[in-house]
Amino acid sequence: xxxxILIQQLFNGITLGTIYGLIAVGYTMVxxxxxxxxxxxxxxxxxxxxxxxxxxxxxxxxxxxxxxFALISVLVITCAIxxxxxxxxxxxxYRPLRGSTKLAPLISxxxxxxxxxxxVQIAQGARDQGVPTLxxxxxxxxxxxxxxxxxxxxxxxxFASLIAMGILTYVINHTRIGxxxxxxxxxxxxxxxxxxxxxxIISTVFVIGAATAAVGGVLVTFNYGSFNFFIGFVMGxxxxxxxxxxxxxxxxxxxxGGVLLGLTEALFAGYVSTDYKDVFAFALLIxxxxxxxxxLLGRPEIQKV
Amino acid sequence: MTQISKFLAATAxxxxxxxxxxxxxxxxxxxxxxxxxxxxxxxxxxxxxxxxTYVNEVNAAGGINGKQVELVKGDDACEPKQxxxxxxxxxxxxxxxxxxxxxxxxxxxxxxxxxxxxxxLEMTPSSTNPTVxxxxxxxxxxxxxxxxxxxxxxxxxxxxxxxRDKVALIHDKDxxxxxxxxxxxxxxxxxxxxxxxYEGLTRGERDFNALVTKIKSTGANAVYFGGLIPEGGPLxxxxxxxGVDVVFVTGDAxxxxxxxxxxxxxxxxxxxYYSATPDPLADPSTKGVQDALTKAGVTPANxxxxxxxxxxxxxxxLKAGEELDAQAAWLRANxxxxxxxxxxxxxxxxxxxxxFVFYNFDDKGTPVLVK
Numbered sequence: 001x002x003x004x005i006l007i008q009q010l011f012n013g014i015t016l017g018t019i020y021g022l023i024a025v026g027y028t029m030v031x032x033x034x035x036x037x038x039x040x041x042x043x044x045x046x047x048x049x050x051x052x053x054x055x056x057x058x059x060x061x062x063x064x065x066x067x068x069f070a071l072i073s074v075l076v077i078t079c080a081i082x083x084x085x086x087x088x089x090x091x092x093x094y095r096p097l098r099g100s101t102k103l104a105p106l107i108s109x110x111x112x113x114x115x116x117x118x119x120v121q122i123a124q125g126a127r128d129q130g131v132p133t134l135x136x137x138x139x140x141x142x143x144x145x146x147x148x149x150x151x152x153x154x155x156x157x158x159f160a161s162l163i164a165m166g167i168l169t170y171v172i173n174h175t176r177i178g179x180x181x182x183x184x185x186x187x188x189x190x191x192x193x194x195x196x197x198x199x200x201i202i203s204t205v206f207v208i209g210a211a212t213a214a215v216g217g218v219l220v221t222f223n224y225g226s227f228n229f230f231i232g233f234v235m236g237x238x239x240x241x242x243x244x245x246x247x248x249x250x251x252x253x254x255x256x257g258g259v260l261l262g263l264t265e266a267l268f269a270g271y272v273s274t275d276y277k278d279v280f281a282f283a284l285l286i287x288x289x290x291x292x293x294x295x296l297l298g299r300p301e302i303q304k305v
Numbered sequence: 306m307t308q309i310s311k312f313l314a315a316t317a318x319x320x321x322x323x324x325x326x327x328x329x330x331x332x333x334x335x336x337x338x339x340x341x342x343x344x345x346x347x348x349x350x351x352x353x354x355x356x357x358t359y360v361n362e363v364n365a366a367g368g369i370n371g372k373q374v375e376l377v378k379g380d381d382a383c384e385p386k387q388x389x390x391x392x393x394x395x396x397x398x399x400x401x402x403x404x405x406x407x408x409x410x411x412x413x414x415x416x417x418x419x420x421x422x423x424x425x426l427e428m429t430p431s432s433t434n435p436t437v438x439x440x441x442x443x444x445x446x447x448x449x450x451x452x453x454x455x456x457x458x459x460x461x462x463x464x465x466x467x468x469r470d471k472v473a474l475i476h477d478k479d480x481x482x483x484x485x486x487x488x489x490x491x492x493x494x495x496x497x498x499x500x501x502x503y504e505g506l507t508r509g510e511r512d513f514n515a516l517v518t519k520i521k522s523t524g525a526n527a528v529y530f531g532g533l534i535p536e537g538g539p540l541x542x543x544x545x546x547x548g549v550d551v552v553f554v555t556g557d558a559x560x561x562x563x564x565x566x567x568x569x570x571x572x573x574x575x576x577x578y579y580s581a582t583p584d585p586l587a588d589p590s591t592k593g594v595q596d597a598l599t600k601a602g603v604t605p606a607n608x609x610x611x612x613x614x615x616x617x618x619x620x621x622x623l624k625a626g627e628e629l630d631a632q633a634a635w636l637r638a639n640x641x642x643x644x645x646x647x648x649x650x651x652x653x654x655x656x657x658x659x660x661f662v663f664y665n666f667d668d669k670g671t672p673v674l675v676k
Contacts, residue, residue: 012512012514127561136546152548224512231509233453234509253647269519274515275505
């Protein structure tokens, strides 16, 4: 077996998995706090890809040539605008339904998902759009014929994701907002009694979720270079799977689940069959859920009667 | 006073409701079915724009035998189940007299069963899977080429013109893509060449790096891809990024300008070839049609011209008679001088002697005919 091919597949899997993990964070945080699956999350990611491309076009128009500066400003602007989407969606579609049955916000989420897709399709057209390659080139290991490579862009993805996850972990574990988030996650009513503004915390969670999805959106847009209004669907399903695999509600679980899913897909596609990689990944998920119904790092919910 | 005006308004609305069917009976309805939402919405829009431009011209010139033509849109999103629902609606509710569509082969095949039962003329502007016309339906015509015609040409092109013998076959598990790849595989095997890889990717994904690494590990020197641009573009780009030295050959779905963006720029398209009909946009005889389209505010793209040409054929057939037998017989016996050239049909409903040529790309990403 060619060891470089194996190393290459590991790189492929880890990069893909990191992106799954970034998007999965949004699912897992929202679920942790209000026990609801935000089906519009994949489409928030899709919107962020468009915002990233538009921001880049505007920056280029104003003659900004420096790649690191462009990348960072696109990242910041996209995160800000996408976070605004996250906030608005929660405000419009979920908050009014908070007291009603569990199914109502779920349906409303699917509605938002369809609305975002149709809106982008009408506003931006159904065609595939693309951004030019910003960072090209790769680190190569091995000789001229047999080699494994990790592109500079993939390196950026890994580092940017690590930094984003680092900031997020710090915010959740060491700040006031994070403490309040954890409190609301444990018990929303008691937190409210103790003076936590739960509405504001839930908004914050949506904002954080949308912003991490935007980090994913920017990285994916610059790495794969093309997108359309429909990319949120498959990515949403994969990221949701990653969140469940890692244990929905658990932040490190989302990242772990993402990387595992990415690696499984890459290795199965590389050594067995691309046709059946999804079948295999989901079969693995089902088997795992038999033994750990709450995912790898999830904690069981104890229903007190 | 307000009571009276309300009553008047209500009466007006009610009477307009009563009048609507009476007007409708004086028009000829043509259903245009295709994906207007979903990942392939761009193609559905192109076909519809072509059809509606021609139908507007027909209506301005007095319609079909004095009757105005009315178009009914049916959105199947390229999903077989939705296509059947659209077909039932066309037949039962809208009572269309002909259908242009569907777009994807996977939608055309189930939907055509319903049109066949109802005896309605159908012409597809884009479904190239052989099964479409191989079932012997007398009402179904194809306004485009066939995958196996295309595949024979493609296999010969890879083996003889490009002289590549280690071919990786990649498809998107859809009727069009897999049909194309299966036909190429069959043609190659008949010539004693086994593919080094035969795999299907998942539609909607963007990351094919694992597959690309696998292609590299097989030592392939050519890739034949059956599928559409949303997956094909990133695949081309990732092959380049990983430095896999192959020629990339694919089918007519790549004949779209958005490919350049999806593949990450013209530099990545250096070794990409696609088979297609001789570009109707480059054919000087279609200049009149293109001008008419531009005048109507429609950008002449590939499937716009197919939509236009199919509308020409269907309208001509509808002029020949009100019964399906007369319409079908007319199409089999006559030549239509259409936006994609002169076309005639064989007994099956396929276009006779449909030609395929190959295109490559220049430095700016513009398709160039391969001589």
